[in-house]
Amino acid sequence: MEGSISEFGQYLGAGLACIGLAGAAMGVGNVAGNFLNGALRNPSAAAGQTATLFIGMAFAEALGIFAFLVALLLLFAV
Structure with missing residues (x-):
């Protein structure tokens, strides 16, 4: 019975982190x-903005x- 509240906290925290x-x-x-919107408006400038697209997606x-990672740490860290 004593571990159920701590397990509940772990699962709740992991769910909130998700x-x-x-x-x-x-x-x-x-x-x-937004990239597609700009590329359709100005197709000639789309090739120069592809690197910015990938940087924005990576961030x-x-x-x-x-x-x-936080969710996994909450679930499996002891």
């Missing part, structure tokens, strides 16, 4: 959508990876 994964997915979608995805 909200960051949803935020990262929305961030990557936002970056890609957004890194936050999701950090959130996933």
Whole structure:
């Protein structure tokens, strides 16, 4: 009975940390959508902005990876 409250806290914290994964997915979608919007408006400038697209996606995805790491640490760290 004594371990159930601590296990509940671990699972609750890991679940809350996974909200960051949803935020990262929305961030990557936002970056890609804005790039496509700009590329359709000015196709000649799209080739020069591809590196910026990948950097923005990497930063957004890194936050999701950090959130996933926090969730794993909450679940499996003793």
